[in-house]
Amino acid sequence: MSQKKIDKQMKQIEDKRAKGRIFKKDSSFLKAEENVFDVPTLKLLYSFANKGIISELGGSISTGKEANVFYATGNEGEVAVKIYRINSSTFKAMDPYILKDPRFTHIRHSRKDIIFAWTQKEYQNLLRINKAGIRAPRPVTFDRNILVMEFMGENGIAYPSLKDVKMDDEDARLFYDQIIENMRRMYVRASLVHADLSEYNILIDIENEEAVIIDVGQAVTLNHPNAREFLTRDIENIKRFFKKYGIDEGTKEIAERIKQKKEEDTIIEPDPEEDAVDAGNNEKTNEKETKEE
Numbered sequence: 464m465s466q467k468k469i470d471k472q473m474k475q476i477e478d479k480r481a482k483g484r485i486f487k488k489d490s491s492f493l494k495a496e497e498n499v500f501d502v503p504t505l506k507l508l509y510s511f512a513n514k515g516i517i518s519e520l521g522g523s524i525s526t527g528k529e530a531n532v533f534y535a536t537g538n539e540g541e542v543a544v545k546i547y548r549i550n551s552s553t554f555k556a557m558d559p560y561i562l563k564d565p566r567f568t569h570i571r572h573s574r575k576d577i578i579f580a581w582t583q584k585e586y587q588n589l590l591r592i593n594k595a596g597i598r599a600p601r602p603v604t605f606d607r608n609i610l611v612m613e614f615m616g617e618n619g620i621a622y623p624s625l626k627d628v629k630m631d632d633e634d635a636r637l638f639y640d641q642i643i644e645n646m647r648r649m650y651v652r653a654s655l656v657h658a659d660l661s662e663y664n665i666l667i668d669i670e671n672e673e674a675v676i677i678d679v680g681q682a683v684t685l686n687h688p689n690a691r692e693f694l695t696r697d698i699e700n701i702k703r704f705f706k707k708y709g710i711d712e713g714t715k716e717i718a719e720r721i722k723q724k725k726e727e728d729t730i731i732e733p734d735p736e737e738d739a740v741d742a743g744n745n746e747k748t749n750e751k752e753t754k755e756e
């Protein structure tokens with residue numbers, strides 16, 4: 464599409480938007496964020512606004528390698544809006560996580576399709592993780608490259624990452640045990656391995672002394688061929704972080720703890736809700752049953 468055409472479409476959308484007043488910032492903000500707000504993404508945000516899911520889009524919380532996260536408010540209260548950039552240059556890095564996932568073998572391997580499937584996967588993983596009794600954002604909705612989820616924070620201020628929290632050895636022990644228990648619940652109850660767990664993807668709700676697991680787009684099911692390797696890597700990351708607080712448990716011992724089933728565990732069966740999501744919410748991804756290279 465030519466720049467002129469994009470500008471024209473942007474203007475049309477902005478005119479519509481002016482009526483709905485969903486964005487706090489002016490259009491220069493959108494231009495600066497052009498990578499995120501391509502025309503289809505703006506249209507999608509607008510459709511979320513029409514549904515009331517987003518009534519006001521606030522500031523940027525994070526600009527990552529593949530996605531931007533924004534704060535917003537709407538009929539579900541405070542939400543985080545994670546927008547995967549279609550133009551992301553690192554999307555190739557997603558391949559190993561999604562292409563071998565048995566849940567996603569039917570997707571077409573184009574850039575867009577991988578990103579849409581990735582967004583859907585993060586939504587589904589969040590559902591499963593919440594069901595497993597792990598504190599994580601509750602997913603609100605998704606479509607194409609946008610995921611809307613519960614905002615983990617208060618009054619517009621996100622909880623800090625584990626890496627930024629000042630704590631003594633006793634606090635560290637508490638969070639360490641919580642995190643290992645969360646990994647165990649994820650493994651045993653949800654049949655998932657996070658696959659990118661580190662002090663960056665764990666937030667701390669200081670008031671409730673609770674670890675919050677985020678960024679689960681790459682989490683894989685246990686039947687993924689690399690699940691074991693990803694689990695070991697997660698364990699090593701957690702070990703490395705907590706070493707400075709005098710915690711030094713063996714990798715093997717931790718892995719055993721994570722795989723241990725307890726009496727109170729309920730195993731989450733493959734979810735009819737997930738199938739419903741497959742069939743309904745994201746028709747675009749689902750249409751493409753044929754595999755094309």
Ligand SMILES: Nc1ncnc2c1ncn2[C@@H]1O[C@H](COP(=O)(O)OP(=O)(O)O)[C@@H](O)[C@H]1O
Pocket residue numbers: 524525526527528529530531532543545600612613614615616621622624663664677678679
């Ligand atoms: N649900 C949420 N509530 C509050 N902050 C969030 C939420 N999700 C993400 N964030 C913030 O945005 C940052 C990036 O989000 P993340 O999901 O880790 O994306 P990335 O793939 O870019 O690492 C997080 O470190 C966190 O600070």
Ligand SMILES: [Mg+2]
Pocket residue numbers: 663664678
């Ligand atoms: Mg992250």
